[in-house]
Amino acid sequence: MLTKQLDDKSYLQFSTFLEQQCGIVLGASKQYLVKIRLAPLMIKFKIASLSELVAQTLNPAQRQLRAAVIDAMTTNETLWFRDEYPFELLKKRLLPELKGQRTPLKIWSAASSSGQEPYSIAMTVYEYLQSNPGAFPAGVQIIGTDISNTMLNQCKDAQYDSLALSRGLSLARKKQFFQACDNGMYQVKDAIKNMVSFRQLNLLNSYSLMGRFDIVFCRNVLIYFSPELKAKIISQIYGALNPGRYLLLGASESLASINQNFTMVRCNPGIIYQKK
Numbered sequence: 001m002l003t004k005q006l007d008d009k010s011y012l013q014f015s016t017f018l019e020q021q022c023g024i025v026l027g028a029s030k031q032y033l034v035k036i037r038l039a040p041l042m043i044k045f046k047i048a049s050l051s052e053l054v055a056q057t058l059n060p061a062q063r064q065l066r067a068a069v070i071d072a073m074t075t076n077e078t079l080w081f082r083d084e085y086p087f088e089l090l091k092k093r094l095l096p097e098l099k100g101q102r103t104p105l106k107i108w109s110a111a112s113s114s115g116q117e118p119y120s121i122a123m124t125v126y127e128y129l130q131s132n133p134g135a136f137p138a139g140v141q142i143i144g145t146d147i148s149n150t151m152l153n154q155c156k157d158a159q160y161d162s163l164a165l166s167r168g169l170s171l172a173r174k175k176q177f178f179q180a181c182d183n184g185m186y187q188v189k190d191a192i193k194n195m196v197s198f199r200q201l202n203l204l205n206s207y208s209l210m211g212r213f214d215i216v217f218c219r220n221v222l223i224y225f226s227p228e229l230k231a232k233i234i235s236q237i238y239g240a241l242n243p244g245r246y247l248l249l250g251a252s253e254s255l256a257s258i259n260q261n262f263t264m265v266r267c268n269p270g271i272i273y274q275k276k
Contacts, residue, residue, distance in 0.1 A: 003049035004035050004042075010051045017058055022070055022147055023204045023229045037072045044068070071150045078113045080120050080168035085270040086219065086248050087124045093267065094246060095128045098214055099135035106211065110203065110218040110237070112144030115155035115196075116168070117217060119188055122195040123177055143210070145201035155198045158188035203233050207240045214242055220250035227258070234259040238275060247273040 006014075014034060015026045026033070038053060045065055047053045056062050057069050081087050098105055107125070109118040122142050129135060146152050165174055165186055178186040187193075201210070203221070216237055222230045237247060238261050247262060249255070255262055255273055262273035 003051070004039055006031050006034060006050045006054065010054045013058060014054045018070075018073055019226070021066075022074060022202055023226070023233075024073065024224045025226050025229075034073075038069065041065070041068055041072060067149070071148045074146075074148050074151075078116045080116045080165075080173075082117065082120075082168060082219070083251050083270075085267075086217070087120055089248070089267055089270055089272060090121065090215070091124050091128050094215055094272075095125065095132075095135065099132065101136070101214075102138060104138045105136045105140045105215075106213045107140070107142045107215045108210070108213045108217065108240070109142070109144040110201075110216060111221045112146045112151070112155055112198065114151050114160075114164075115144065115158060115188075115198075116164075117219070118142055118144035118155070118196045118198075119158070119177075119192055120168075121217065122192045123173060125195065126177075126192060140195065142196045144196055144198045145210075146198075147200065147202050149200055152198050152200055155196075158193045159183075159185040160188075161185055203236075204229065207236050210240055212242045213240055214245045216241060216245075216247045219248060220253070222249065222253050231258050238262070241275045243275060245275055247275070249273065 011031055011034065018024050018026060035050060038050060042048070042050065042053055045053070045056075045068070047056065053065075053069075056065055060066075095105075107121055109121060112118045125140055125142070129140075144152075144155055146155070159181060160178075161184070165178065174186070177189055177192050179189055181187050201207070218233070218237060222233065225233065234247075234255060238259065241247065249271075251270075254271075255264070261276050263276055265272045265274055
């Protein structure tokens with residue numbers, strides 16, 4: 001019989017572990033979330049109690065379990081064209097402003113989850129290029145990163161069920177950019193899939209191997225981090241942006257009191273941040 005209770009000491013130890021490994025701050029009242037996310041791993045790894053699972057996770061030798069736990073705790077649901085306005089800003093303001101540059105246009109989706117954001121970016125760029133052929137003669141590179149290898153594998157497969165496609169995707173875009181598979185799933189068409197590459201990245205680590213970007217989407221990510229780690233991530237994103245280029249955050253996120261090296265640009269609707 002599985003025991004899903006987690007005592008305060010084990011919860012505190014696990015919270016500390018999670019923050020050290022990937023920066024996520026659970027807070028004092030998220031035991032329920034830990035139970036929901038980790039319960040399936042008790043079955044998979046044949047561990048009878050949640051406290052024992054946490055104890056084993058704290059052991060550095062348990063690499064496979066640690067990876068599975070981090071995957072479980074960092075997996076978040078997302079949707080296509082989330083909030084809509086960032087993608088309208090991309091199409092109507094940022095791409096027109098940057099068109100004609102001699103180097104490849106580089107766009108980074110910093111927390112790609114199961115792929116909806118980077119593929120939404122790719123669809124937006126594709127639609128813009130259909131109306132503006134030759135706008136980026138050196139090409140467009142879209143990179144999606146995530147800490148979870150499980151999520152990255154889903155991104156690379158680029159297959160989604162009908163429920164996932166119902167969340168934020170118009171029927172017109174579903175028809176244009178997806179094809180039905182024999183297994184009942186829907187596959188992102190190659191024209192979009194080939195625009196995006198994926199790689200594993202912990203946002204607390206160095207971005208130096210990523211190169212420089214013109215646009216960074218780091219949306220609905222900072223809310224999970226402590227103020228100190230938010231400042232660290234934003235500072236590293238600043239270093240990864242080309243001069244004068246842009247950062248897009250989630251609707252409830254702000255750089256106020258975090259970093260003064262960006263100019264806040266008010267749009268209608270939304271806000272974007274330009275590197276000074």
